[in-house]
Amino acid sequence: MPDLNENAFRITAPCTTMEESELVNEIRKGNDAAMYELVIRNQQAVARVLKAMLGDTPQAEDVGQETFIRFWSNIGAYRHEAKVSTYLTRIAINLAINESRRQKRRYEIERPFDQRTNGYSQTTSQNGSHSIDDAEHLQTALSQLESNQRAVIVLRMLHGYSTKETADLLGIPSGTVLSRLSRALDKLKIILLKLDEV
Template identity: 40%
Template sequence: MLQTNDGIERAKRGDTRAFRVLVEQHQGQVRATVRSMLGAVPEADDVAQEVFIRLHQALPDFRGDAKLSTYLSRIAINLSLNELKKRKRKGRWLTFARSDGPELQVEDSSARPERQDLQDALQRAMQQLDPEFRAVVTLRLVEGYSVKETADILGLPQGTIASRLARAQQKLRSILEPWL
């Protein structure tokens, strides 16, 4: 397995195998970020793929100031926000399709159907958040970034991150109250 820094340098020099390894190492994280922002809709896979296309195009200029996972999260959030804006312009409403893809790593709901119901409710609740709040929840609670890292990724002050997270959690709590 390639070390990330070594893999980045090799991919910069045109090593397609090294780039493929980088994609394999980070595709689960990218898909989770995009699906958290967009839901389990067909466009989510397209946006996740676009993240790696953008990485490939930007790789020669990648200086390594941030970890690659942080860089990819920022691209994923930005492309997801663009997709949400596009949906809004087209006047389309989100659909709440269920995903059984392995990248979600959801436990078998046949043994515990109430667990799957809660996960479906959480997915629907996330989609009810405004995109700027959803981005904060995704980065902080789904991806596990710190307040500072989230602020850096989104280009916002740390106080804004903290207040958006608190407001988002409050809204999620009210939406999910019947399940809790």
């Protein structure tokens, strides 16, 4: 993977006006500037998905970088069947789900220690502020959903993908998207009501 620092790229062709398929072909040829251009074009969309999945955290930034590294490492597997942004979103969602599972396992390992110390934990999140804005409120609620439910909410409700597009991105049937969405919305309502009581 090339260093994503702008000055580190070996410029072999002007890439800012290239179509997506041309960029991919240039990346396959080893044109670092093409990879840089692809990152520039897609980093905001990837960051939005990951912020919704993981919050505004260092882990979200790490997963964002890993998303582009995975794309670059597996460039030969990309077949132009979907837009690059769709392919990157799928990579980002899968990596975010894996990160959520890692965080959950880490929490479950730390939890018994917290209980032995009378519940004191620096990692325990507290939501004592009534002045929290809506975006932070929603992010807090989303973080309490299971990662597979959060992925469906993020793609369908926050990013506007259709049921079929969401199913394709997650590699699951459309019916599963609908059932997860229904359960996630029900759970989200309960979580938001509890947060409003605080």
